[in-house]
Amino acid sequence: MSTARLAAAVSATALVVVGLAGCVPNAPAGTEAIKVDITDTGCAVGTATASAGAIAFDLTNSGTDVNEFEIYAEDQLRIVGEKENITPGQTISYVAQLQPGTYYTACKFQQIGAPIGVAAFTVGGTAATLSPDDQAAETQAITNYISYIKSQTEELLPAVQTFVAAYEAGDDDTARSLFAATRAYYERIEPTAEAFGDLDPKIDYREVDALAEGLDWTGFHRIEKDLWAPKAGDLNSDGTDALAGWAPSTTEQRQQFGDGLVADVQQLYDLVHAADFSVTLADISNGAIGLLDEVAQSKISGEEDWWSHTDLSDFQANVQGAQVAFEDVKDIATAKGGADLVSQIGSRLDALNTLLAKYGSIDAGFTAYDQVSDAQRKELSDAVNALAEPLSQLTHAVLGVAEPTE
Amino acid sequence: MTQTPAAEPGPESGLSRRALFGLAGAAGLVVGGGVGTGVTLAATGAAAAATANVRYPFEGAHQSGILTPVQDRLHFAAFDLSTSATRDDLVSLLKDWSAAAARMTAGQDVGGGAIPAALTQPPDDTGEALGLGPSGLTITFGLGPTVFGGEDGSDRFGLRSRQPAALQPLPRFSGDALQPGLSGGDLCVQACAEDPQVAVHAIRNLSRIAFGRASIRWSQLGFGRTSSTSTSQVTARNLMGFKDGTANLKSEDPGTAADVWVQAGDDGGADWLAGGSYLVARKIRMLIEDWDHQQLGEQERVFGRDKGEGAPLSGGTEFTALDLDAVGASGKPVIDADAHVRLAHSSTNGAVILRRGFNYVDGNDALGLLSAGLFFIAFGRSPEQFIAVQRSLAGHDALNEYIKHIGSGIWAVPPGASAGGYVGETLFA
Numbered sequence: 001m002s003t004a005r006l007a008a009a010v011s012a013t014a015l016v017v018v019g020l021a022g023c024v025p026n027a028p029a030g031t032e033a034i035k036v037d038i039t040d041t042g043c044a045v046g047t048a049t050a051s052a053g054a055i056a057f058d059l060t061n062s063g064t065d066v067n068e069f070e071i072y073a074e075d076q077l078r079i080v081g082e083k084e085n086i087t088p089g090q091t092i093s094y095v096a097q098l099q100p101g102t103y104y105t106a107c108k109f110q111q112i113g114a115p116i117g118v119a120a121f122t123v124g125g126t127a128a129t130l131s132p133d134d135q136a137a138e139t140q141a142i143t144n145y146i147s148y149i150k151s152q153t154e155e156l157l158p159a160v161q162t163f164v165a166a167y168e169a170g171d172d173d174t175a176r177s178l179f180a181a182t183r184a185y186y187e188r189i190e191p192t193a194e195a196f197g198d199l200d201p202k203i204d205y206r207e208v209d210a211l212a213e214g215l216d217w218t219g220f221h222r223i224e225k226d227l228w229a230p231k232a233g234d235l236n237s238d239g240t241d242a243l244a245g246w247a248p249s250t251t252e253q254r255q256q257f258g259d260g261l262v263a264d265v266q267q268l269y270d271l272v273h274a275a276d277f278s279v280t281l282a283d284i285s286n287g288a289i290g291l292l293d294e295v296a297q298s299k300i301s302g303e304e305d306w307w308s309h310t311d312l313s314d315f316q317a318n319v320q321g322a323q324v325a326f327e328d329v330k331d332i333a334t335a336k337g338g339a340d341l342v343s344q345i346g347s348r349l350d351a352l353n354t355l356l357a358k359y360g361s362i363d364a365g366f367t368a369y370d371q372v373s374d375a376q377r378k379e380l381s382d383a384v385n386a387l388a389e390p391l392s393q394l395t396h397a398v399l400g401v402a403e404p405t406e
Numbered sequence: 407m408t409q410t411p412a413a414e415p416g417p418e419s420g421l422s423r424r425a426l427f428g429l430a431g432a433a434g435l436v437v438g439g440g441v442g443t444g445v446t447l448a449a450t451g452a453a454a455a456a457t458a459n460v461r462y463p464f465e466g467a468h469q470s471g472i473l474t475p476v477q478d479r480l481h482f483a484a485f486d487l488s489t490s491a492t493r494d495d496l497v498s499l500l501k502d503w504s505a506a507a508a509r510m511t512a513g514q515d516v517g518g519g520a521i522p523a524a525l526t527q528p529p530d531d532t533g534e535a536l537g538l539g540p541s542g543l544t545i546t547f548g549l550g551p552t553v554f555g556g557e558d559g560s561d562r563f564g565l566r567s568r569q570p571a572a573l574q575p576l577p578r579f580s581g582d583a584l585q586p587g588l589s590g591g592d593l594c595v596q597a598c599a600e601d602p603q604v605a606v607h608a609i610r611n612l613s614r615i616a617f618g619r620a621s622i623r624w625s626q627l628g629f630g631r632t633s634s635t636s637t638s639q640v641t642a643r644n645l646m647g648f649k650d651g652t653a654n655l656k657s658e659d660p661g662t663a664a665d666v667w668v669q670a671g672d673d674g675g676a677d678w679l680a681g682g683s684y685l686v687a688r689k690i691r692m693l694i695e696d697w698d699h700q701q702l703g704e705q706e707r708v709f710g711r712d713k714g715e716g717a718p719l720s721g722g723t724e725f726t727a728l729d730l731d732a733v734g735a736s737g738k739p740v741i742d743a744d745a746h747v748r749l750a751h752s753s754t755n756g757a758v759i760l761r762r763g764f765n766y767v768d769g770n771d772a773l774g775l776l777s778a779g780l781f782f783i784a785f786g787r788s789p790e791q792f793i794a795v796q797r798s799l800a801g802h803d804a805l806n807e808y809i810k811h812i813g814s815g816i817w818a819v820p821p822g823a824s825a826g827g828y829v830g831e832t833l834f835a
Contacts, residue, residue: 348618
């Protein structure tokens with residue numbers, strides 16, 4: 001992410017005040033609310049189908065601690081509706097505005113960790129068309145994106161705790177097996193962490209960058225080098241001796257680096273859950289562009305995960321993050337005359353995802369990147385460039401600045 | 407038909423500093439009202455301004471960049487179409503490329519320009535050629551054999567029935583050391599200009615336009631044209647220090663058109679190519695360090711010309727015809743039996759080609775030797791012309807001891823774009 005874009009993202013956080021309560025339409029009269037029974041281990045939704053438009057839910061928490069109700073898009077990443085802070089014994093009404101499509105409902109016990117009781121939810125009927133200046137839709141897109149950022153940190157934090165526990169205990173096999181999947185939650189929202197200045201360097205800096213900037217080298221990649229320790233003669237990504245100025249971490253150092261990573265991720269979690277955390281529409285589309293830049297700059301070259309070679313997992317997570325941001329704002333771009341652009345971005349995202357799927361998935365693991373040939377890397381690079389060109393125009397389209405006519 | 411450089415003010419007229427630098431190293435400059443009446447000017451400020459403003463038309467019966475007086479700089483790129491590209495993608499790419507080429511050869515920026523109205527927009531044009539003028543830029547497009555179907559019989563663009571019979575991969579020549587990464591390609595783009603930044607800008611922007619449909623397979627920068635295609639140009643020297651291509655086809659020669667342009671009826675199944683040509687590119691690495699310590703006599707024996715003037719060893723001046731039958735006092739031919747000029751000469755192999763090559767230096771190799779040589783480009787009415795010359799050279803040329811062919815490609819060059827049309831339009835008509 002460019003410095004300019006980063007600065008824009010940081011300054012923009014103060015600008016938008018998100019008013020949630022007023023912008024969600026009430027359920028149409030005569031439609032019965034769908035009952036949702038929330039327990040500590042379940043999330044029972046009364047009916048799995050509904051018609052497009054305003055869909056009302058009655059949420060009852062019969063569990064023992066605070067919970068939340070979430071509606072995910074078909075990718076099970078992007079959030080299209082969320083109701084937080086449902087206390088035990090409470091019944092609360094919630095109205096979601098949904099277009100036709102396949103969604104997933106879920107709850108999140110104690111508002112952290114993986115979603116519980118994930119169930120398909122189908123919305124039929126006719127798609128509504130946005131007007132070019134649909135303020136409610138823009139507000140909703142921002143709300144949903146913030147929910148998504150929060151949800152990723154809610155999964156990131158316990159995943160990092162589990163990963164770090166294995167690392168600190170010297171259970172390197174377990175730690176290695178968790179490394180790539182744990183990072184995925186972070187890589188999906190990396191531009192957000194970058195907007196907080198010094199957090200990303202602490203969490204995700206590579207050794208050569210930390211050294212160049214005179215920073216203490218901490219975070220995921222410090223741990224990575226312990227887990228996939230170099231042998232004599234191995235080189236860092238900048239061609240220097242991997243063993244120069246580096247030694248395997250002692251037990252005490254492992255605890256220091258592990259606890260530090262948890263604390264930094266906790267800080268990220270706290271920052272995005274703070275009442276004043278917000279984003280602008282441009283932050284969302286610029287985030288999509290920034291995530292693809294991440295791919296082009298460090299994943300294609302294999303420099304990101306130099307020791308673990310799990311670059312393709314980060315690559316996929318970056319693309320997923322970009323896709324979530326794109327899907328979140330694409331109806332707005334379409335309404336402002338960007339239909340062709342949205343269509344082109346969509347088809348090129350599909351092409352890139354299809355290509356990535358040849359190498360695995362985040363859940364099942366990917367081919368180690370040192371096993372990916374130069375010709376295959378070129379094919380991936382071509383697909384990234386093909387997507388980056390139209391995606392780079394998304395912010396302009398979302399903001400609805402009139403296209404110059406020729 | 408030959409092309410006339412139009413020295414007209416571009417949209418960014420004025421003296422370009424970079425053009426001035428470029429010219430300072432050039433031997434001279436051709437400007438003027440018509441071919442044959444051109445004059446060679448010294449490297450003055452006025453000439454530099456004229457260089458920046460030299461403009462060749464993009465549209466016409468033939469593509470520019472073939473008979474156009476050879477410019478000083480080259481960026482050549484071979485592209486592969488993406489595996490998912492369709493026939494529509496190919497057509498749209500050729501249209502988009504032609505539109506961009508028409509603008510860039512006129513000294514204009516592509517698409518919505520280098521400085522769009524809104525800060526939220528990525529500029530369509532990359533911007534590094536702003537203010538440099540057309541600089542004699544020509545952009546020449548070619549279609550490789552692989553566009554017309556795969557060796558496995560596949561025909562992804564539905565063009566197999568229109569493949570020119572002569573558009574086939576080149577035969578293997580003795581001594582070839584071709585690298586796949588420097589050879590072939592579905593499409594080629596030859597960008598030539600008097601300013602290197604203008605040539606690079608052209609390839610860079612065409613490459614960006616192609617993302618999603620095609621991507622660069624390999625590309626080559628070249629400098630210091632190694633041949634002249636006009637009698638108004640002096641013969642340049644190659645990196646071996648010799649005047650090369652003295653006997654090249656010249657645009658002024660009445661017979662040149664018939665040797666360069668595919669004629670209607672040449673290939674009944676591919677008349678879309680009439681008015682076009684065939685382009686052969688060869689990347690020829692020179693073993694420069696080895697060459698440099700050869701005695702002058704050996705160097706001249708290898709070429710068959712003297713190094714100072716470029717005159718044939720059989721006597722005369724540079725443009726004196728070779729006397730291949732001349733015998734010296736020892737009873738041996740004056741021009742060695744294996745001399746480069748003898749084997750390359752049409753009286754030996756029966757063929758003439760239009761050479762349009764450039765020197766290249768790609769830095770150095772791992773041993774610290776210069777990665778340098780000749781990026782050879784030839785145009786001809788038929789690939790057989792190049793094949794005949796190269797067959798003659800490949801086996802016996804004394805020069806082979808000091809060179810290595812490491813890259814190769816062949817493309818059919820469609821006729822020029824009609825007004826408002828695009829290069830390749832006749833193929834899809």
